[in-house]
Amino acid sequence: MVKKSTQEWETVWVQPSNECERYGACGSNAICTVVQDGKAKCTCMKDEWNAGNRSQGCVRNPPLDCQVNKTGDGFLSIPNVKWPDFSYWVSGVTDEYGCMNTCRQNCSCGAYVYMTQLTGCLHWGNELMDVYQFQAGGYALNLKLPASELAGSHIAVWKIAAIASAVVLFVLLACLFLWWKRGRNIKVHRSWRRSRRSSTRSQQSAGMLDISHSIPFDDETEDGKNHELKVLSLDRIKAATGSFSESNKLGEGGFGPVYMGTLPGGEEVAVKRLCKNSGQGHEEFKNEVILIAKLQHRNLVRLLACCIQGEEKILVYEYMPNKSLDAFIFNPEKRGLLDWRTRFDIIEGIARGLLYLHRDSRLRIVHRDLKASNILLDTDMNPKISDFGMARIFGGDENQFNTNRVVGTFGYMSPEYAMEGIFSVKSDVYSFGVLILEIITGKRAVSFHGQQESLNIAGYAWQQWNEDKGEDMIDPLIKPSCSIRQVLRCIHIALLCVQDHAQERPDVPAVILMLSSDSSSLPMPRAPTLMLRGRALESSKSSENERSHSIGTVSMTQLHGR
Structure with a gap:
């Protein structure tokens, strides 16, 4: 300071x-x-x-x-x-x-x-x-x-294994004895063996994190039809995309280009081809495949197939004709196509997708890279959260995790994650708050750097809101179609989401309740006191696609009220 x-x-x-x-x-x-x-x-x-x-x-x-x-x-x-x-x-x-x-x-x-x-x-x-x-x-x-x-x-480890095996064997023998006592020993024993084999196969198919069983990463595999997730050959992928033709290229993601493709039945798909030097290794690839294959929600992108052959790692998604949210809200020519009703529906849809990830799915997941370019839009402009390469699973009563490898995009990252490597579901809530402000203003999170005394969109929004100038933040293109009261309430909710301290942010169920009610009172947000600035923020501004940052030397600035 x-x-x-x-x-x-x-x-x-x-x-x-x-x-x-x-x-x-x-x-x-x-x-x-x-x-x-x-x-x-x-x-x-x-x-x-x-x-x-x-x-x-x-x-x-x-x-x-x-x-x-x-x-x-x-x-x-x-x-x-x-x-x-x-x-x-x-x-x-x-x-x-x-x-x-x-x-x-x-x-x-x-x-x-x-x-x-x-x-x-x-x-x-x-x-x-x-x-x-x-x-x-x-x-x-x-x-x-x-x-x-x-x-x-x-x-001792082997002794434990031997004892456990003996116990399992004893239980099985006891079951067989009981069935024999009922006069069904041979017939039921055969049926039991068949059911056990079937159960084992089902468990192997369901246990998708054991890649060797559920997703057969085999260069000779053509379609993997007996598994939950299709595994396509590289030849099929090339045929679908015209050998990764430049004319079929939809854009460039954080880990590589995305192409439009057409499968033999006529289904249109988006094909994400990971660059060899993209930074996403085999583990991140498996992570994304496994997570998306297990998650089913209308506001999450659907993974249809994958391919791993030689050095190629490819993901095949459902095709989103309207591409990503950033292609609209940051494009002067397309921004006007999203009126306030559509933008509010997108905000609510993202919140519902986060609720599923944080609470309602079988796995408890923190996305860690929620941003406008990772929100895809379908034909009806319904939002779908995508790109789970950096997501982490939380188990049991685990509430937060600490890592020395900070990944994501500055501007969307919560202070405790960017500076200390601590992340939780509240880290996603912070990113969601930034997204709300971007959707309302039509401006990128990092575009406020150097303007007045603001260091990012959160600081700028709080200054405007605190000075009763919140209406000045609203994208002029949506003012004719919006309820000013509702938009200002959304700004208020966003400011609660971007509080410096994780414990002061609402969780996603509370956010959804706030969004769905116009009458309930909202707590007052605190002024942001800790902001990232300097080289870390500048690198985000110049290269939004950069995905992985080690924790380096970062300066910290304190803002004092006048």
Whole structure:
């Protein structure tokens, strides 16, 4: 901030506070610990994995036994760590033994965690990135190792597995005995075996986070007709898009271009082709596929198929003829096509989609990148939330998460996420508040930088509203069609959504109630006190498509009322 006495800048807050908080400080398969003066000490998860330059990560040595014998691998518990990035949730698993066993049988699984009240069953791939070990606290991570690397103290894991297997076997034998007592032993036993096989196949099909079962990422697969999600070959995708013809290009997303395509039956689709250097790796790709395939709501984009062949990673969505919201509200020629009634319906539709993500779906999901370009519009201008590559699943009673890898778009990011890496459902609420203000004003969130004393659209909106100039914010093109009272109420709701502190923001059910009622009184919003400014905001202004930012050095400005 600026000292009044000298008018010089004084640093009051710096992030990261130590080298281990820098994303991927030690590379993959390594553990970062803090030593004197905040320096990072990098050690391989096993000494034998040393690859020479530990800042570049470590390599498994020897490799896992899974390729030869799926029962030959075991697990080493590593305590007091921040879990690696890019976990994926495994459905249909109800206990630790099931979580451990599915990881052991999956050659792509390098670690697992099972926590009943928080996450359920989480798996990671073989590249474990950004593991930070604390002196105390944190969580335990179960690292997958070949039997030859396991110390004697870890034979207990195998004992637990053996005991659990014995218990399961005992229960099954008891069931068989009871059926035999009823005179149905052979006939019912065969029926039971058939039903068990059918149940197992159903669980494998439903457990879509276990990619090897539900989404057969196989280069030889043509259509994957026996699965919930179609898997198309690259040849099919090329035929649908005219070999990714420039004339079929709809736009450029955060991770790559999007093309219009036509499937053999005549169905029009949007094909998202991820760039090889887009920043979205295999884990993010699986994340988006899995999330969207599981989510079904009229205000969420529908995923129809996917393709992974060689280095190509492609998603096939339902086609949205009106493209994205930003193509209308920030386009002087198209902005007038959205009257106030349509804009209000879009606001309500986005809120309903968020309600489903946060509360009503089987999974509790934080989107983390809600913005105008990720809101697609169908033929009737109904909004659909898209782009789930950066979304995170919350389990059980988990309310917030902390990460050293901040992803998203500045201008839409809540202060606690941008500055501390803490995100929750209230982070999406902040982004939604920014979206409301953009829809009402017809201006981008970052276009206010440098205007008067405002640093972003939230600061500008509060200043105008606080000075009874809220009506001046309204896009002139919608004034003839709008109820000024209703628009000002929406501005008020948006200001509540963009409060600095997450606990002061309403949740989505409360927002929907506020939007649907014109008579209920609203609490007074506080003035924004913490804003991002400087290089971070400028980078957002110049490149809105940038998707991933490590937490760097950020300045903090305090606003004082006059």
